[in-house]
Amino acid sequence: MALDAESEALGDLLLDRGALTADQLDEAEALCAEWNVGLFDVLQSRRWVSADEIYRQLAFYHDLPLLDLTGDRPDEALIREYDAQQMTNAMLLPVRRQPSGRLLVAAARPGPQVVLAMRRIFGAEVDLAVASGFDISLALQRAFRERQSHRAVFGLAEADPLMSAQRVATLPQMVILYALATVLLAGFALAPIATLIALNVVMTIFYTGNFAFKTLLVWVGGAAQDRSSRAIAAEAALLRDEDLPVYTVLVPMFREPEVLPILTRALRELDYPLAKLDIKIVLEESDDSTIEAARSLGLEGVFEIVLVPASHPQTKPKACNYALQYARGEFLVIFDAEDKPEPDQLKKVLATFRQQGEKTACVQCRLNYYNAGENWLTRMFTLDYSLWFDLMLPGLERLGVPIPLGGTSNHFRMDVLRDLGAWDPFNVTEDADLGIRLTQKGYRVGVIDSTTFEEANVSIPNWIRQRSRWIKGYMQTFLVHTRRPVNLIRTVGPAGLLGFVFFIGGTFLSGLLNPLFWAIFAVWLASGGSLIEPVFPPALLYLSLFNLLAGNGLLIYLTMVAPFRRRWTHLAPWGISVVGYWVLMTIASYKALSQLISNPFYWEKTQHGLSSHTAAELAAAKADGEAAA
Known part of the structure; x- marks a missing residue:
């Protein structure tokens, strides 16, 4: 050409x-x-x-004047007279009214298409000048700061209050919870043995269903994946760079200056034209260390720093909602600061969207860890993610059950994401909520065989902070989507409802109930069964023993076989120790419950860069950056 x-x-x-x-x-x-x-x-x-x-x-x-918008600040009141999204898309900015009455407009890319957009937005009485895209974007952010910050926080809550976690529980939910507690207490007072038996039956059946559902997911999710993966890879290989659309990459960060070079290196290594990437490094405006680190790297022009105004709640979804208003791509993906996506991921996602049609609004890629063998915790975390992303999520997809998205490597059709109101800033596991909301609105979520590698937590306190936030978000998601039970059943179907209850509810309920069953087991061992015999009729006792032996044994087995798809067989023996990991899950679950009551929107920060592998990654990234410069 x-x-x-x-x-x-x-x-x-x-x-x-x-x-x-x-x-x-x-x-x-x-x-x-x-x-x-x-x-x-x-x-x-x-x-x-x-x-x-x-x-x-x-x-x-x-033959146009060049404006310095940092020294010659544009009229912000004038900017606010026009549509922010149209100006962002065209990279145009009204600077001031001139004495002649004509409007001076700055453009980052003057040309025929921009002139047409300029006349459509501002009319015919305009004079054109040139200004840097960075200056134009910064001026738009300053001018629309309050308006767009409000939209980022309250957009979903104002458009659809019942779908927002801004209210932890609605009045009907509080009444139901109060009624259940009243019935339970009355039962203990009037018929304690019968009440304990009834409660035991409910919990035992829940555990049995949870075991059975997870087994079904692994069985279904492991079938026919290789065939679909090969088809997607073949179509991705046929995509031509010249036909690819602009792709927005959102990278929300907070106090993570140390991993910035690793991130930018990973994005440069994507098998996608860098000129067609619209990369937004999304930073809190108070995060001086990360802002300074980002500016000092001298990044290419496709990288743009978006500064999020201070407001509550200070969460990742709020930051993403704010940056979304400056996104220019046809598709969008979120990566975390320490992510290393496989180079062909974006092309595989585009191939999936083309194969599955417009009803597929999101594609979830798999997550795993590059420091799996660092210590016991990283091994268990890797086994956990291998089971979750390699087997269970594909099972959910095949069964048509709502998929709770992971926190990163989610790829969206931009138009659908905006129509849905994007993320809920009050939900601290925002992507899980969005995955359920997409299904309720009639869209599909696809899962593909492309992995983004992250840094696994090497510290137990750090892991508990991260996992308790995730579990708290699952609790919020469960409360939000059970507010309209009839609508939930109608939109996801009976199978979807069961999947939602076991996959979302089961994730946190099992952590909360485990100590009770462990205590019963300890009493049974100590007393020979005489103390628990009144509340364990024979049929219930046999089912409970089945859960204890077969159910837990099966989960241990599934944990051990989870890494086999990646041929990480050296991790399999560590699956025997998964009971210790469940103890940590229980600690995180109770911390999540206490925070749901006392501080529901608090975002516990996970510290990255603790792994010994990070130093080597950082050194390689800096070397690449110096070579590119």
Whole structure:
């Protein structure tokens, strides 16, 4: 493909001024043809030329003035007269009214399409100038700060209050909980033995169902995965770079300056044209250390820092909601700061969207850990994730059961995500909630065989902080989606309802109930069964023993076989020690319950960069960054 006139002229100007070498220009022109983009976009994806120089030559080519919006601050009241999303999409900004009455508008990419957008947004009486895209974006963020911050926090709660976790429990839910507690206490007072038997029956049946459901998921999820994975990989290989859409990557971070180079290296290694990535590094405006670290890296122009205004709750979903308002892609993915996605992940996701049609609104990729063998906790965490993402989530997909998304590597159709109101900032496990909400709205969530590797927690206190937040979010999600039980059954079906109860409810209920059953087992061992015999009729006793021996044994077995799909057989023997991991889950569950009551929206920060592997990753990332610069 021949270069357009602007690209050709811009390349000649930069070459004549010594800003580009002939070899760099040749490489850039080849990428223009391969990616089907202009020279400006290619240069934004490289660090050969400073942004200031690119915009200077762009203004010179179009014979337009170059504005410095940091020194010459635009009129924020004037900016707020126009639509923020339209200006973001076109990278246009009204600067001020001139004495002539005409409007001075700054553009990051002047050209025929931008002129048409400018006239559509601002009318015909305008004068055009050039300003950097970073300055325009920053000015838009300043002008719409309060409005967009409010929308990020309260957008879902105002549009659909019952779908928001802003209220922990509604009045009907409180009445039901109060009635159940009253019935239980009255039962203990009037017929304690019968009440204990009834309660025992309910809990035992729940455990049996939980075991059976998880076994079914593993059995179903393990079937026919290889065939679908090969089909997706084959279609992904056929995708041409020139046909790929713009893809937004959101990376919410908080107090994590140490892992920034690892993240940026991983994003550069994606098998996707860097010029077609719209990367938003989403930072809290008070996080000075990470902001400074991001700015000091001298990142390519495709990386943009979005500063989230301070407000409550201070959560990852609120930050993502805020940054979403500046996203320009047709598709969107979230990566955490320490993530290392497999290079072909974005192409595999696009192939999945094409294969499965418009009803598939989200694709969940698998998560696992690159420091699995560091200590006992990282091994157990890896076994846990292998069982969850490699076997259980594919099982949910095949059964048509609502899928609680993981916290990262979720890929969305942008239009659907915006229509749904995006994430709930009051839910501390926001993606699990969004996965259920997508299903209730009639969309599908796909699960594909592409892995994003993360840093597994090496510290038990740090792990408990992270896991208790996840479990608290599952409790919030369960409360939110049971507010309209008839609607839940109608939208997800009976099988979906059972899956929701066992997969969402079972995750936290098993952690809460485990100590009770452990205590009963201890009493049984100590007393020879005489103390518990009145509340364990023979049939119930046999079922409980089945749960104890077969059920727990089966879960231990599933934990041991979970890493076999990845051929990590050296981890299998560690599955025997999963009971210790369940004890930690119980501690996290009770911490989650106490916080749900006392501090429901508090986001417990997980500290990253503790692994001994991180130092090696950081050194490699810095070396790559210096070479690229």
